[in-house]
Amino acid sequence: MNVKKVALSLTGTFIRMIITILILIAIYNVGLKAYDFGFRIFSEEPMAAKPGRDVEVTIEDGDDVLAVGKLLEKKGLIHDGNLFFVQAKLSSSSRKIKSGVYTLNTSMTADEMIKTMSASKEEE
Secondary structure: OHHHHHHHHHHHHHHHHHHHHHHHHHHHHHHHHHHHHHHHHHHOOOOOOOOOOEEEEEEOOOOOHHHHHHHHHHOOOOOOHHHHHHHHHHOOOOOOOOOEEEEEEOOOOHHHHHHHHHOOOOOO
16 A cells, blocks of 8 residues: 555656656747747848849738738748738837838848838838
């Protein structure tokens, strides 16, 4: 009877240790991804070195920033549409992205693309 109690106690302790280790690994991985995402918000590199390649992008009326980010990601202009969304929200440019046809380059940063798509037609 004593052996069963000791075995159950050891099994319970072992299971708690495994669960604790798995939770710590999960917390570490989430923290690492959060740090990487936060770091990339302010230091994201362009997709290609200069001169890059030109890509024509059409922004429709009613497209929100997240849709624009997904479009730019699909066209190969940025790495992550969600990251672009956050960068646009934190951008120093207070103007909204305007609809229209833009020629963007793979050597442009997300901030440069945001400024290009936020500029009024007279500024272009």
